[in-house]
Amino acid sequence: MIKVGIVGATGYTGAELIRILQGHPEVKIEVLTSQSYAGQEIAQVFPQLSPLELPVLIEQEQDKLTEVDVAFLALPHGVSMPIAARLLSAGVKVIDLGADFRLKDAVAYQTWYGLEHSYPQLLAEAVYGLPELKREQIAAARLVANPGCYPTSILLALAPALKHGLLHLDTIIADSKSGVSGAGRGVSLGVHFSEVNENFKAYNVGQHRHTAEIEQELAVLAGKPLTITFTPHLVPMTRGILSTVYAKLRQNLEEEEIRAIYRDFYRGEPFVKVLEAGQYPQTKWCAGSNRAFIGLKKDARTGRLILVSAIDNLVKGASGQAVQNMNILFGLPETMGLEETGLWP
Amino acid sequence: MIKVGIVGATGYTGAELIRILQGHPEVKIEVLTSQSYAGQEIAQVFPQLSPLELPVLIEQEQDKLTEVDVAFLALPHGVSMPIAARLLSAGVKVIDLGADFRLKDAVAYQTWYGLEHSYPQLLAEAVYGLPELKREQIAAARLVANPGCYPTSILLALAPALKHGLLHLDTIIADSKSGVSGAGRGVSLGVHFSEVNENFKAYNVGQHRHTAEIEQELAVLAGKPLTITFTPHLVPMTRGILSTVYAKLRQNLEEEEIRAIYRDFYRGEPFVKVLEAGQYPQTKWCAGSNRAFIGLKKDARTGRLILVSAIDNLVKGASGQAVQNMNILFGLPETMGLEETGLWP
Amino acid sequence: MIKVGIVGATGYTGAELIRILQGHPEVKIEVLTSQSYAGQEIAQVFPQLSPLELPVLIEQEQDKLTEVDVAFLALPHGVSMPIAARLLSAGVKVIDLGADFRLKDAVAYQTWYGLEHSYPQLLAEAVYGLPELKREQIAAARLVANPGCYPTSILLALAPALKHGLLHLDTIIADSKSGVSGAGRGVSLGVHFSEVNENFKAYNVGQHRHTAEIEQELAVLAGKPLTITFTPHLVPMTRGILSTVYAKLRQNLEEEEIRAIYRDFYRGEPFVKVLEAGQYPQTKWCAGSNRAFIGLKKDARTGRLILVSAIDNLVKGASGQAVQNMNILFGLPETMGLEETGLWP
Amino acid sequence: MIKVGIVGATGYTGAELIRILQGHPEVKIEVLTSQSYAGQEIAQVFPQLSPLELPVLIEQEQDKLTEVDVAFLALPHGVSMPIAARLLSAGVKVIDLGADFRLKDAVAYQTWYGLEHSYPQLLAEAVYGLPELKREQIAAARLVANPGCYPTSILLALAPALKHGLLHLDTIIADSKSGVSGAGRGVSLGVHFSEVNENFKAYNVGQHRHTAEIEQELAVLAGKPLTITFTPHLVPMTRGILSTVYAKLRQNLEEEEIRAIYRDFYRGEPFVKVLEAGQYPQTKWCAGSNRAFIGLKKDARTGRLILVSAIDNLVKGASGQAVQNMNILFGLPETMGLEETGLWP
Missing domain, CATH: 3.40.50.720 (NAD(P)-binding Rossmann-like Domain)
Known part of the structure; x- marks a missing residue:
């Protein structure tokens, strides 16, 4: 034990x-x-x-x-x-x-x-602990830096596209929406039920700290530095992050070609599911589970790729991913203790 | 298997x-x-x-x-x-x-x-499948009638008091509050988000069908027939039932004497927890779990016992209890597959 | 002005x-x-x-x-x-x-x-400022004590019955449910969105401070002292109070006779609406409005009267009622500035 | 009358x-x-x-x-x-x-x-009834086409920038988030409380019908045709739309210069408020009111303008705007009947 x-x-x-x-x-x-x-x-x-x-x-x-x-x-x-x-x-x-x-x-x-x-x-x-991207390095680490919740959702959405050079790197915009638990258990007016309930807002527009971490790891994937626009929003719900990510495609690939690249990239990954055409994830599909779901759409009218990813910010975006990292560190099956499906409804 | x-x-x-x-x-x-x-x-x-x-x-x-x-x-x-x-x-x-x-x-x-x-x-x-009350009969059954969600919450709250003859039987009032998933997955205006959200109401006042089942099983506990007043309410949340139950005490017991009776009654029960003095349950403590929590208060000013119980209507109030019954039917440990704690927050 | x-x-x-x-x-x-x-x-x-x-x-x-x-x-x-x-x-x-x-x-x-x-x-x-009960005294006052939110909802529900001596005074139970704004704008874990959302609980069971005020005014209505059991609960919504009130009927009146007494009592009241048979109020009907809705049911099986009242805790339960009192103090039409219907949905 | x-x-x-x-x-x-x-x-x-x-x-x-x-x-x-x-x-x-x-x-x-x-x-x-852009034409109309809720929020956010030629027209992305009432009162699984609550999703990604209307009116503002990427999302709340709009700036203006252009454009408008630097709107500021709030941020790192607008989808996004149009049609003060501030909290 x-x-x-x-x-x-x-x-x-x-x-x-x-x-x-x-x-x-x-x-x-x-x-x-x-x-x-x-x-x-x-x-x-x-x-x-x-x-x-x-x-x-x-x-x-x-x-x-x-x-x-x-x-x-x-x-x-x-x-x-x-x-x-x-x-x-x-x-x-x-x-x-x-x-x-x-x-x-x-x-x-x-x-x-x-x-x-x-x-x-x-x-x-320290090894940046996103297992789908750095499994081998994590296995050999003493110190794992577990990724932020927003970065997890955005990096998983963009990794295949960047690895395959599909995108114009200066066109990436990540519009993320998070449940309130991401703000932690500390009390403040910003998490007061009466101020959050039946309300929606953007915050830290263009200057959230996770930007640095996202850009660092996207640069690793792309092989060169880049800057993105990142806007977080607060959703009146407890758990879940959904990120909608936009970028211009460099080539005129068909949507199914892109989906095939994504499927190939995540083949065998127990916690990442690439959805069918026309299917987009919902945060509640992951409530309490370590899974990430990714939907994608080629916006043919504008030549953009639209990526939509969903995770539970407290599981794949924090504690679940940390346990996944522990499993890797100790040579255990990566899914051990993490098999649970989301709570629905 | x-x-x-x-x-x-x-x-x-x-x-x-x-x-x-x-x-x-x-x-x-x-x-x-x-x-x-x-x-x-x-x-x-x-x-x-x-x-x-x-x-x-x-x-x-x-x-x-x-x-x-x-x-x-x-x-x-x-x-x-x-x-x-x-x-x-x-x-x-x-x-x-x-x-x-x-x-x-x-x-x-x-x-x-x-x-x-x-x-x-x-x-x-058919055996009424509330394991904490009918474990032996369930073990021998072919057909188990899994209790309703409201009845589970009310029967668990009242069972020790009725078994010990603590209450005036004609004074029992159960005021229950349920999340929306209890209404099922069918669509209707009554479960439309915009009609339920930021709203609270009573429904089927004095005539909900579960009344029959509650009275039938309370009568078994009390050893004689009785009628209760039961009012269900709809809470703008998905999961959870909280029942607040009122009745007149027959004797002038101290609150701690009553609590001791409750603790004794539920001793060894893996899914029922009797809370401390001044502690009352919250439905979210059970979200996704098969546990029931019971708080109790002697209202000394009026001579009433106030019981507050919380369960997840879909787990202890339905599917979890059904699996608990299956475990009993097949001679398995009663908690098998049901060890999960609630999702918090 | x-x-x-x-x-x-x-x-x-x-x-x-x-x-x-x-x-x-x-x-x-x-x-x-x-x-x-x-x-x-x-x-x-x-x-x-x-x-x-x-x-x-x-x-x-x-x-x-x-x-x-x-x-x-x-x-x-x-x-x-x-x-x-x-x-x-x-x-x-x-x-x-x-x-x-x-x-x-x-x-x-x-x-x-x-x-x-x-x-x-x-x-x-000081005059207790519940206009439907004390209009004349308010008109002559220098100092108005605006009622609490829970007391407003409970007193409006019980006033006609007590005035007409319909109830056994030692059988009154008020089970109230309030939105979170009633707790005010101060920050605490108890109003943290992640702790309140998708959750329901009782609090201050049998010992909420409003009990004193409710009993004082009920005693005035009944013409003699009485004690009640009062349990407040917290609903995951911002505005609204719904009180479900129970008491034994002294006489075997028909439900329609009781409704007639209620209708007569509140005849001409611009802010109190007694509902039809089988109709019960929803808190959202009052969101942002100064209205109170009252439904009632005779539970013939047990001889109890069940009253259900709904108000917006911040309007009829606080600021709206205060403006109503101001209108009375200054001889203005009582509805001035308060004509708004609730926001729906 | x-x-x-x-x-x-x-x-x-x-x-x-x-x-x-x-x-x-x-x-x-x-x-x-x-x-x-x-x-x-x-x-x-x-x-x-x-x-x-x-x-x-x-x-x-x-x-x-x-x-x-x-x-x-x-x-x-x-x-x-x-x-x-x-x-x-x-x-x-x-x-x-x-x-x-x-x-x-x-x-x-x-x-x-x-x-x-x-x-x-x-x-x-027919005249497209966005009063802030077409007041004179509306005044002379017999038939007013009241704008869609999403278009209202996006057009108000972009109008000053397009009118002043600030943006690269092929870089516009509108990421919008709406409350559930926008889907109407019809029943379906998509508006079932248990499926929407504590959930967040994108829908009609890249193909929502409002795209046509948005592009048509943006083209009028810009003086030439354009295409945008538009993604709507469903927020677990009843009322409100928040749109986050992104586009590349053509010139290196300071944020305060842009804000001055916006303030000037909306000077005297009773229902549009341009916020201070660092201030972004919340949908609940508009609940029940005909107001629109616009925040803006120059993302200097990427040369993008980020616009955040909030309205109540049922008021400025529908019925309130319709009454504003009626006031114009009949020569009444534009704010008549619409003075109400939002309900807070």
Whole structure:
């Protein structure tokens, strides 16, 4: 059994890790940390977990955390850096669900996140944990930077097209829509039910931090740097991200030729499904599941490719993908603990 | 492996049976029927199920249905009767998720459901499948009448109090609130998003059909007939039932004495959790799970007991309970395939 | 033109007062106060109000507030007391939307609200502002205690029955369901979208503060003291309260006789509509409107009367009723500024 | 008083017309038609309207309809054509809220709507009723084609930029998100609460009928033909449309220069508000109001202009705009009956 620690167990991605891992046949949750609730049972924070046998919440500074095989860091950016360094020194593998190790460039980190990176040497080592693109590198890693939710949805949508050079790189626009859980469990007027319900808005227009991570990985796929326009929106629902991505096609391919490229690219991938012509995904198809669905349309009138991808932001966009990465790190079947279909309706 | 058939696989309780059973280690889904979609893949109806290997949808008349070990009937009331009879004759065990075999009294069936019961002899044989109350009888049954969603939530809340004679039987009021999935997948103005969203209403006030079933089983618990007032309400959410139940206490017990009776009654039950003083359940604690949570309050000012219970109407209120019954029928651990905690948030 | 001040203009009841009063033909909004946003334009807080010409937000201590004809206090309980006293001294009429002047008994105030009442003499003077019950007293008042949202919905449902002695007074149970805006604009985990959406719960079971106010006014109607059981619930919607009220009938009246009593009681009331047999209200019928709808059912099987009432908690349950009271205070037609029908869908 | 007829009064745009017009000081609603509910009171269909004095529903064939001054047609496309012709012959002004008279080209109508236009001569006469762009033509019209909801939101967002030649015309992408009421009151699985709630999807990707109307009017603004990419999405909310529109800037203008152009273009417009830098609209700001809010961002990294517009699809996107057009037709102040601010929260 793999001994697991979850650092930041009382946020939404932490809770989702518990939900997934408690059903994983090769995992034992050994440590749960919470700075706010240390000393309490997790069932005092989440009564719905009361039937499970889980360790008492402790502070992340405790030694016990260094005795696990792998630690998931479900923390705000800026906080993960020193903890990751400490755990790696102790021989613990680290999967960071935050943003601290996703960017390769410490300067870019400072630009987008507004603070200096204190462990730039770890940036070089960290592997960007999108299994469909970097399976081999993840398998050999000590430190996995779990991708952001928006980037996961956008990279999966664009990867085949960029790998095959189908697109004009300066025409990419990603218009993404997210459920509210992506904002975390912290309280603010922006997540007040009465302000979000029966409402829809764009936010961080043209300047969301995930832009840096998306462009970095798209550049790897394309083999050259590029810039995109990225606009996130808030949907009055809890879970799910749908990204609608637009770009000009370089060649006049038929839609079915493009679909064939996509099918080929994702052949054998257990968590990515390319849909039929005229079929587009719905976020609820993924609720609680690690699956991603991709629909595509050639807009023949304008020569654009329209890609529509859907994931559950807390699963494939966070905790599920983290478990998928853990499975790879430990040589387990990649779908172990992640077979669940979405909850419908 | 138990060979399973699901009759009416494209409704919500049918889809939920598929979701639960595809993760059950001792089950193979052999037959899925649908009168509307016969001949199609289930993934054409529910694309989110596309990665699963499932049989093609067939009509319920086909012989193949009689070759399974157990059939779940997820059909409107009135339709199950002849199918159940046919399957039982063929040696198939039957778990009916509809209302056709819940009432012991064919006259009451006709009164509440407006049609004559064509197999009254099966009414006597059928076991009302609430495992926490009738485990032994279910184990020996051929035909299980899976309880309604409202009755499950109300019976679990009242059972310990009635068994212990705590209540004045003529003072029971059940005020229940259900998500919209309880109305099924059929279309009507009453389930139109724009009419339900940001709206709350009572319906079938004082005359909902589940009243008969609730009173029948409460009478068994109390050892004498009784009538209750039952009011269902529609909540703008998809899943979940919360019932708030009121009754006068016969004796002046302390709240903690009552709680101890409840804890004792449900000791060892894997799916029922009695909450702490001052703690009341939320429907979302059960989303996708087979658990029931019960909170209780002694209203000392009025001498009433207030019970609050929450379940997922599609799981403990339908398909999950049906699988729990199947586990009992086949001598399997009762929690097999049902270990999942609720989806939160 | 009546010069109006709104104290606490940036909460939900304050914003709703602005929305209603800006369309009132006899009102000029002269003062808006906010302790958090003083010095700013209201349109900086609520951009949707940007086209309106409204005064800059000031602190409630400023002298300007004492120059209005009437002040609406939209403040947390405990805060209104000294402000009301100061304004009354300056000759300003006061309509308090909070709880500080609703209870006649300073001891009860301390019991339920946990702090000593500092102006008990004003309690005697204040008129409980439910126009359908106290129109004449309101007309003569200086200080109106605007009723709570739950009490409004419950009192309107029960008033005719209590006035006519139809009910056993010790059998009254009010099961109420409210949208989230009733909790105000303050942030907390309890109003976090991801915790409220697709969820339903009871809260403050058997001990909500509104109980005191409901019982006080029911006692006036009944002519003798009584206690009720009151359970509030939180619905995943923004606006609306629906109360389902149960009580034993003293006599064996026909349902239509009871309906006739209700119709007679509310004859000519512009804001209260008694529904047909078999018809029950929906909260959305009132969204944005000052109307209350009442449905009723005689549950002949149990001898109970079931009452179902619906209001918009922010309109008839707060700001709309406050404007109705203002109209009475100033001798205007009671519907002035309040003619709007609900928003549907 | 203007005598008004509403043809198709029991759909959502019909109900919204009643809501708005019953508060309009210069209007008397003389005729309400409904093919499904003819002979009934409108309050039987919409009980929330019960206090209003409104005419009994009649069939649209009745002569009484030809005696009004102006008729609003709130009908499915294809149905309006003969009724409009008949009413115009009788001297009645017609405002069609459907799609039958929006396209100037009968061939394009047939291409996009799949049926032949039976009154092509009326296409030439009809005025596309977007008051901010065509006020003078509307004033002189007999037949107004009220714009679609998506087109209204997109045209208002792009008009200033196109009029001033700011954009590369072949780079325009409109990504729109609509509440469910835009789909009308008809029942289908696509508007079933359980399928829409907690869900988000794209639909009619690259082929929505509104594309034709948007391109036609953008071409007028730009002075030359163009094609756009338009993707509509369904948001789990009832009201509201938000459009996010992208295009490449032709010149390197500063964001504030662009904003100045927008402010200048919409100066004096009562229903269009251009927001501050960094401020983006929310659909709920417009709930129940005829206002449109526009935010804009220059994405300096990519040289694109990002426009975000929000309206209530049933008001500025349908019935409110229709009343605005009526006001223009009859020489009334354009805001009459439409002064209401949005409902918040």
